[in-house]
Amino acid sequence: MAECPKCQGRMEEGAPYVDMWGWRMLVRWVDGRPRKSSWSGLSFDGRERSDISSLRCDTCGFIELYAGNGAGADYGTMHLRAENERLKLEMARVMDRVKTLERIATDPAERTAREIEDLRDKDR
Ligand SMILES: [Zn+2]
Secondary structure, eight states, rough: BBOTTTOOOOOEEEEEEEETTTEEEEEEEEEEEOOEETTEEEEEETTOOOEEEEETTTTOOOOEEEEEESOOOOOHHHHHHHHHHHHHHHHHHHHHHHHHHHHHHHSSSHHHHHHHHHHHTTTO
16 A cells, blocks of 8 residues: 655545535546636536546545546556656656765765765755
8 A cells, every 4th residue: 555755654545525415526627727607617618627536644644636637537547657756756866876876986085075975965
């Protein structure tokens, strides 16, 4: 199961919904800004709409929302896509540190001391 990006708690699947005097409806997504309509409340002008799936942290309550691309929101693929983006960012950060460490390992001592100090500053 997914881990909360705020507190590392356990993320559980759920759904945001609207309760209108006992009539319950799921919240959906529309691309762009909707216009007000006296007939239906909001006008979407034929724009793409999709379902939303979501995760909530069972520790801190943080909520993540995922909107599908036109069709229904598929929690599994959207969650994996978001996790993939997080991992890409983490990998880029790690690769940056590896490059710095490679430079340190192959450069003269004077420059090595400066690079080590730079790494210490990054951790603060
Ligand atoms: Zn959390």
